[in-house]
Structure formats: structure tokens, C-alpha cells
Amino acid sequence: GQQLNQSPQSMFIQEGEDVSMNCTSSSIFNTWLWYKQDPGEGPVLLIALYKAGELTSNGRLTAQFGITRKDSFLNISASIPSDVGIYFCAGRRNNNDMRFGAGTRLTVKP
Amino acid sequence: NAGVTQTPKFQVLKTGQSMTLQCAQDMNHEYMSWYRQDPGMGLRLIHYSVGAGITDQGEVPNGYNVSRSTTEDFPLRLLSAAPSQTSVYFCASSRDRLTEQYFGPGTRLTVT
Numbered sequence: 001g002q003q004l005n006q007s008p009q010s011m012f013i014q015e016g017e018d019v020s021m022n023c024t025s026s027s028i029f030n031t032w033l034w035y036k037q038d039p040g041e042g043p044v045l046l047i048a049l050y051k052a053g054e055l056t057s058n059g060r061l062t063a064q065f066g067i068t069r070k071d072s073f074l075n076i077s078a079s080i081p082s083d084v085g086i087y088f089c090a091g092r093r094n095n096n097d098m099r100f101g102a103g104t105r106l107t108v109k110p
Numbered sequence: 111n112a113g114v115t116q117t118p119k120f121q122v123l124k125t126g127q128s129m130t131l132q133c134a135q136d137m138n139h140e141y142m143s144w145y146r147q148d149p150g151m152g153l154r155l156i157h158y159s160v161g162a163g164i165t166d167q168g169e170v171p172n173g174y175n176v177s178r179s180t181t182e183d184f185p186l187r188l189l190s191a192a193p194s195q196t197s198v199y200f201c202a203s204s205r206d207r208l209t210e211q212y213f214g215p216g217t218r219l220t221v222t
Contacts, residue, residue: 041216042200048210100153
């Protein structure tokens with residue numbers, strides 16, 4: 001099935017640095033979602049985007065729904081150690097078909 | 111309010127054995143779903159339910175059965191486990207199919 005291409009696969013950054021990750025697809029989605037997963041836990045929704053071009057923030061996190069509806073990005077500003085985890089993008093079509101990216105594993109060095 | 115709970119947290123099965131992964135939610139959510147998570151891949155939808163008595167197949171349903179006799183519970187059954195079913199399984203629930211999904215903590219299943 002159609003999966004999302006998420007990059008980068010992993011990132012090693014210094015505390016305080018900004019982080020950027022993105023998700024692309026050859027198909028159009030009506031909703032883009034970004035999740036974070038901590039070890040041994042299920043994913044938790046960070047940001048949901050419902051309109052092409054939409055830019056939404058949640059604290060230090062900012063995500064955008066691409067104009068073409070085929071991509072989305074997530075930025076984390078001024079990273080802190082608790083930002084460590086795996087970040088997943090997900091795209092949803094109207095028929096509830098939801099696809100997930102393979103995840104970006106973030107490591108933050110103090 | 112416990113949210114979404116899953117049991118067991120870990121399970122090892124031999125090929126051919128059967129088992130049921132339990133999922134329960136106490137948020138009165140209509141929509142529930144099961145995903146599997148494999149290394150290097152995103153979550154993939156196995157089965158879902160839009161309400162009690164209604165279930166449907168997702169992207170990778172083969173080898174799994176589900177039922178939804180109550181709003182709260184959505185068990186996933188493996189009738190004859192295979193090594194390809196080694197994975198981490200997540201249950202999720204939401205008010206409806208378009209609203210935010212809440213995920214359980216997962217069940218790590220190994221089939222030898």
C-alpha cells in the first residue's frame with residue numbers, strides 16, 4: 001500500500017538546536033498528522049493539519065500542510081532532552097484510509 | 111479515566127498457536143482500530159470498527175480476526191500464529207473516524 005516517505009530516518013542534535021523533518025507522498029491527503037512515540041508507549045498526537053497551506057503551532061512545535069497536499073513538515077525549535085523519541089507523520093484521506101511514515105528517531109545530546 | 115489499555119504487554123507464541131490481544135477504552139469512543147508496527151515501516155492498519163457490532167478490514171487483515179460486541183472492548187485474535195506476525199501491536203480509539211486517535215501502550219508479540 002501507499003506509504004509515506006519520511007526523512008530523515010534519524011537525527012542527532014545538540015540541546016538548543018532547531019529540528020526539521022518532513023513527509024512526502026505521491027498521493028494527496030486531506031489531513032496531515034504528526035505523532036510522537038516514547039519508548040514502550042503508543043504514539044501521541046502532537047499536531048493535526050486540515051487545510052492545504054495551514055501552519056499550526058503547539059508550543060515549540062510548528063507543522064505545515066503542504067500546498068500540493070502531498071507533503072508536510074514538522075519543526076521543533078530550541079530542542080530539549082525530553083524531545084527525544086520517534087516522530088511519525090500520518091496522512092489521512094476522506095475514506096479514513098490513513099498511512100504512516102516510518103518515523104524519525106530524534107536524539108538530543110545535553 | 112484509564113484511556114486505552116492493552117494486555118498483555120509482552121507475549122511469546124509458537125507457530126500455530128492462537129491467542130487474543132485485549133484492548134479496552136473507557137472514553138465511550140465509537141471508533142477503534144488495531145495497527146501493527148514493524149521496524150522501518152509506519153503503522154499499518156489491520157482492522158477497525160466504527161461502533162459495536164461493526165468491523166471492517168484495514169490494510170493488512172490476513173491472519174487476524176476481530177469482533178466488537180461492546181463499545182469498550184475490541185479484541186484482536188490470531189487463529190494460527192506465524193513468524194511474520196512478530197510485531198508490536200497498537201490499539202487506538204477515537205470519538206469517530208475523523209477525530210484524534212488515542213493509542214494504547216502496545217503489545218510486543220514474538221512468534222517463534
